[in-house]
Amino acid sequence: MFRRLGNRQVIVVSMLLVAGVIGSAFGQTNSSSCTAKKSCGECIRSPDCVWCSQPRYERSARNPYPRCNTATKHLAYPSETRCRDDFLINPSHEFELRKDEEITKGSEHREAIQIRPQNVYLKLRVGQSFDLNMQYAQAEDYPVDLYYLMDLSKSMEDDKEELSNLGNLLSETMQNLTSNFRLGFGSFVDKVGEVKSARVSGNLDAPEGGFDAIMQAIVCDQIGWRQQARRLIVFSTDASFHYAGDGLLGGIVKPNDGKCHLDSRGEYTYSTIQDYPSVAHINSKVKEKSINMIFAVTAEQIDIYERLSQQVEGSSCGVLAADSKNVVELVKSQYQKITSSVELKDTASAFIKVSYFSNCVDPPTWVETNKCSGLRVGDVVNFKVKIEVTECPKDPIDWRQKFTIYRVGLEESLTVDLESICDCPCETPGNPGYEEFSPECGGFGTLTCGVCECDEKHFGRKCECDVEGGGGTRVEDDSGCRADNTTDIICTGRGTCNCGQCECFQRENPLEKIDGQYCECDNFNCPRESELICSGPGHGRCDCGKCICNPGWSGDACQCSLLQDTCVEPGDTIPCNGHGNCVCGKCSCNTTVARYYGRWCEKCPTCPGRCEELKDCVQCRVHGTGEFNQPEICENECVNFPEPEKVDVASSDEESEEKYCAFTDHSDGCRFYFVYGYDVLGKLYIRAQRTKDCPPEPPIFWIISGVVGAIVLVGLLFILLWKLLTHIHDRAEYARFEKERMSAKWDAGENPIYKQATSTFKNPMYSGR
Known part of the structure; x- marks a missing residue:
């Protein structure tokens, strides 16, 4: 149970969603991939394809143009053979705000509203996108x-x-x-x-x-x-x-x-x-x-x-x-x-792709990310949420789905009611353009969007052919099996003409298919990467000579990843460190202002790298010294730090992406070395030299002995010098004395300073008696 600890009015987190629409095409669709579509529903599932539902619009020598093609191609058809505009089916997206209450802080009687809008309806074609512009503001005093x-x-x-x-x-x-x-x-x-x-x-x-x-x-x-x-x-x-x-x-x-x-x-x-x-x-x-x-x-x-x-x-x-x-x-x-961070996620199914872009707070450019960190109260974060329908589910019930976009850790969310445009109205009973047992189909089929769907006993464009060989009108003319009147080749040379329709040849490999109205398409003649068609099933599929890439991939052979994760250095959020562009999953570094290089454009001639950042944790993990020398401090400060691999010698190849680092341990004056780099998954690794490079220990005994010996020697020299000076001085004094003695001119009696050895004293009181 909880007990109440506070009852002050709460200022709640606010998130403002301003709905905006950018109906962008998923990519330019090859017109040949449109022409191979045989029904309206199949045609509009390609984002640029447009279908002509006009009855009696048939490809022939006079009108060689297909029902399904790009809008540009349809408009370029000659006026006498062009499909009427009111029969062109080119559905566009629809958007509706269903609940759009304003952001409120909440009160005693009303709950706070943090997300706006709360509910939207969206209708999209496959391959088209819709953008929601979102804002998130950090809460103050949130419960x-x-x-x-x-x-x-x-x-x-x-x-x-x-x-x-x-x-x-x-x-x-x-x-x-x-x-x-x-x-x-x-x-x-x-x-x-x-x-x-x-x-x-x-x-x-x-x-x-x-x-x-x-x-x-x-x-x-x-x-x-x-x-x-x-x-x-x-x-x-x-x-x-x-x-x-x-x-x-x-x-x-x-x-x-x-x-x-x-x-x-x-x-x-x-x-x-x-x-x-x-x-x-x-x-x-x-x-x-x-x-x-x-x-x-x-x-x-x-x-x-x-x-x-x-x-x-x-x-x-x-x-x-x-x-x-x-x-x-x-x-x-x-x-x-x-x-201090925000993370957006969603509950969309595998048929819906939701991408997140943000400039967080400071960076001026948008990057693909659903996270922003380092937020403070009052900071406003902008998000752009791009919603795409990648494919139509097989079960029509799943063509309409609901999912939510939510801020991780909070109850509120935005509900998106999404309807995928996977068929045409004229393919549904009760709509104009749908006619059962239509005369246009000889009474043996249903006219849907201008095309006959024959019953099980008939086939042909107008259901004119009988499966059992009778009851229908056999058409011997093979003009319906030629792409146009400029060629005599039947079914592009890859099929046979049967009752005015091409039956394409079968390939030895059951996975390889030839299809199209004139057998002009296949799924095996597409660009390859590493000997794989369209880089393999995980990247894309081959459709009439063109690779249709899966979400997240691009390029002629779907070899380029649209995700920028591989261009983001671990621990950072900006692709290529802001010093380059992410091209095909790899960084293309700028060289105009400064010569950046490296896997994530993280290096330059004057760049410091991450040596200083990693130094303290390497020092405490490997050598047990430095600022984090206490085990508990080291564990707390270096929680997400990779365990360094201890090696005899830490070295890096100049041609590799590894960075060599060297520092002095001030506790003992020794040098320690380590190398860091990133593996193929972008995870940081470190190789540290297990031993430090220390200067040799000084010979203390010999130093002390030398100092003492030097002192004694200096003392002896001083004494000898003093003795020598004293001896010289004494010799000089003695020589002077001898010289003075030899040069004397008087004897003892004449010596004015001579005194006898005896002294005589006379008593004045003595009278001689």
Whole structure:
């Protein structure tokens, strides 16, 4: 259950759809492919073909022009043989707005309207397109229902304690993002305050029954999902999951029915009765209920849940700490990631192609994409949705279909009531141009759109030939089997004339057919690519010497892909990085302003590449150093980062698309190297050198010894120098003394400074007695 956490007026997301029509042809149709069509319905299924339903309009020497041809060809026919304009059938598209209410923010008494228009009717020919111009505006304070679905197995017991403490913090954090917020917990209890009382249990195997819980959280009314709200399920676990078929291990073979089976206490009652849901079943319910899944799982399980998120629409993944302490930040970041992007999808059948184009916010040019990210409140995103009918279903009931165009994760959608133009009115009883047992057909057939459909006993253009050889008028004239009066060749030399009609030869290969009114067409003389006609069945088919390409392909041999995915570098949204054009699935780079090159025109002489972007994750994944040197930080910051392949030497060929990167690890001064590139699927790969290139360690002992030795040596030299200077000084003083002594001219008595060795003192008081 949810409990109300906010009741402030909500400013809802708005999406404005302005309907616009561009009735564009799917491509120029070869006139020869028109002329081979034998009925009006078959003719108008080619976008440029026009049918003449005028009675008695027959190809002959006087009038060699076929009923089915392009409009240009029909108008070029001579006036005396041209089909009257009121008999030309060239249907065009029809468009009608059936519900077109204005965008509203919503109030207490009225639900918000985010999509405009809400319902349209569209009638299209095969191969023609219709454009809807759409706008999406990011919401402010849009209602959010968040349901935290937690694995309460024994291994998650410490996480349960942490979650109970973080419940209020999670509520406060989400209320800062939107005031109209409600929070629920698990599939067993109805509010955060009861998390501590939830019981945990042990398992007999590693995978958990999370899919059962997810299914019940999605489909059960007891959960309390609001219709006008963004619905989030945070699925928290430290283990993998059971899916359809695993129930057989417990003797359970009944498939999951996708219905609610919660009792009055909120406990799942069918765990021993029906199998787990499949991934496809979960995905269908997520789309049906407009749910956004957030898989908050531990690092050991992130790989398998990333693959799961790719199969579940509108889902994302995040690494959960071992004790779930980072759950609040994880939910906040994933919520912001969801709300800052928009993705359009549809429920159209295989007979309808829906293409999306957008210029998102800043780029000035339109690119083929159904996603825009990095949006802020108030940003307006423009979308152009192109709708095409690719072919007519075999069952006429399917000629009219309804499908929706919706924003992933939201309940509202645009309903398109589409009717495919696959036949002509004159082929339906009760319409002008439809006449049973028509005199124009000798009374043996029905005149439809100017052509006779004979009963089972007659054939011929006017049903003039009898299958049994009698009852009809045999026509021996073979002029009806010649394309025009300029040739005598019957049925183009590839058939026989029977009662004025060509019967084409059969080929040894049953897949090869010769057809056409004069056997002028076949399905095997078309351009080839790699020895395959029209590049193979997946690309196109051969029709009267011309390749009719499947949706998404073009070129004489349907060898060129119209999709631009192969021209978009992983992690980017703009084909060829905006430096070239996507031609035949490959980038043709611009060289006028700057010389760009590479698979996605991502390289140029001054381009930095992605080395700096990839450096930190390579450094922490391979060497355990750098800004993300802590294992938890590395796992959180490098979630979608490919695991680097460790090699002895990281090197790249100059002729390849690989980029060589080298950096210095500031923690030890060593150099580390890696190479990145993209495989054939456009997926990033990295080869990193397992060892770093470090400078040799300095000889500390010899350095210290050298320094000490140098100090001692300098000291000794100083002492010796001092001793030498002292000795020289003493010698000089002694020499001077000797010189002075030798040059003296007086003796001891004459020496004025001489004093005797004895001194005499006289007492003045002594009188001599």
